Amino acid sequence: MKKQSLIIDCDPGVDDAVGLFLAFGSPELDLLAVTAVGGNVPVSRTGRNARILRQIAGREDVPVFLGADRPLVREPAGAGEFHGAEGLGDLPPFEPPFPATPGHAAEAIVDIVMGRPEGSVALAMMGPLTNLALALRREPRLAARLGPVSVMGGARSEGGNITASAEFNIWADPDAAAEVFASDLSLTVFGLDATHQVRATDARIARIEAIDTPQAQAAASMMRFSQRVEREIVGWDAPPVHDPVTVAWFLKPDLFEVRTCRIEVETASDLTRGHTAVEFRGVDPATARHHWAVTADADGLFDLLAERVA
Template sequence: MTSRSVIIDTDPGLDDAVAILFALNSGHFDVIGLTTVAGNLGIDVTTRNAGRLLALLGRPDIPVISGAADPLARPSIDEAAIHGNDGLGGVALPEPLAIPHGYAPFWMADQLRTARARSVDVLALGPLTNIALLLRDHADAARRIGRLIVMGGVVTDKGNVGPRSEFNFAADPEAADAVLRADLDVTLIPLDVTRKVRAGLDYVQSLRGTIAGTAAADLISAYFQDGRESRPLHDPCVMLLALAPELFEVETRHVSVDLRDDPGALLEGPLPVKIAMGIDVAAALKLLANGLA
């Protein structure tokens, strides 16, 4: 488990926040920036939340760069009913220490052109609008991405937006289609896997004791659905696969993105994509807890 330079493209969001806390606290990621996208909530809220997480852990050295405020071609989908109007379930966090600067696709292009080719991974936790814009406007830089690990899609399970569509892909299916069609090293983590990763009450209590762990416990508690178990911890799976791919069963499937009937759904198609279809849940939860501690 070695340190990799990463850009976290995100729309915090409760589970995004837990994933970011893990990446910042575990010591295994060199986070060079948080780029934000409209997704769970609007761009102003997601950008503020990214800054609040950095302020909590005292990381003013990491920039927040605001990105796409709207999908490429469709209206936004609002998830305030799940994440709260503030995106973090009312969990109190400090205000950002710095003002966001730049525009995410431009900033990402600059970072990728400056770094050694394929030495920077992109961990995508939200809709893929920023990545699609990077591909459209800065294709030379996009080709320099190392791994692109994406929380998105659903393969054999049911969807959480449409019958077969998952939120991140449904929020901007044109962006998902553009990214999967590009010649990038993409690995998807779909609902089929992330729905297996949930936290119980005892697990949440065990996280408390550090700043990151206590905040994660509060965030996961706000994400509980029935008082006994959390909703799926979708986005932390991206960090866990980046850090310990051996915990996942990854296979290549041939897919396409539905842009018409159930926008964002994965269909059988011509595009070969690496997709995680299994996970060692116990080991993944243990690694997540260790990183937060």
């Protein structure tokens, strides 16, 4: 089996946790690193949470690097109300025995990608894009060296989940997102248009709960927490599970329909900060760098998740 070399950049986060468990259990992936960024909660917690999840999955072979603790130019703004004060829902936090690997996440991304064959390393972005923007600043050749990049972020037809027009990951650091989208990277972007189709229904959560492994039990706990919070705050019975799509796309791309497009990010307006302008018109598929997910097969994704946490 030819494995896909992959770095995951994340801000765990309950849906990040589910995405990490999907990746940790997938033999098709050669996980080179997990890099943490401040987002849902501060980076001191997201880095610790990534190490907790790594331990639960028995994957201490995967190094964890800590990255940016704040956006490029703005004040940090978390989402603890949706993830719990510590970022992992109802899971009690603890300090894992295996520490983070020394070095900044942006440096790790540059070193790993530049040290391997061109196009061989892919990147899954589950949080704000700060670490990737910093990596591109450190090494301008990175865009030409990186393989495909999947991004959870943005919104078009669904509207936003943090403001009327902005999704949290892009809103949290719109300046970083604008730099990443303006680069020469090939990006496949999973905004709320797709991730709102991937919902943790009672039946889907119960299926994961019935699997007797630590990672399945932890993933189910995260989704139960999200279900409770979404009922209280939004009024939904089945919460969207956003971040696993960034990993699932590498494993089974046929679960998604994507369209070529051009994406720009609003940074100047307080009213529409972080809005993603997704333009399908006038885009040449032969040269398009951006791809926007329009549909997602939720049943197929949860089948995959159940298989990989078993």
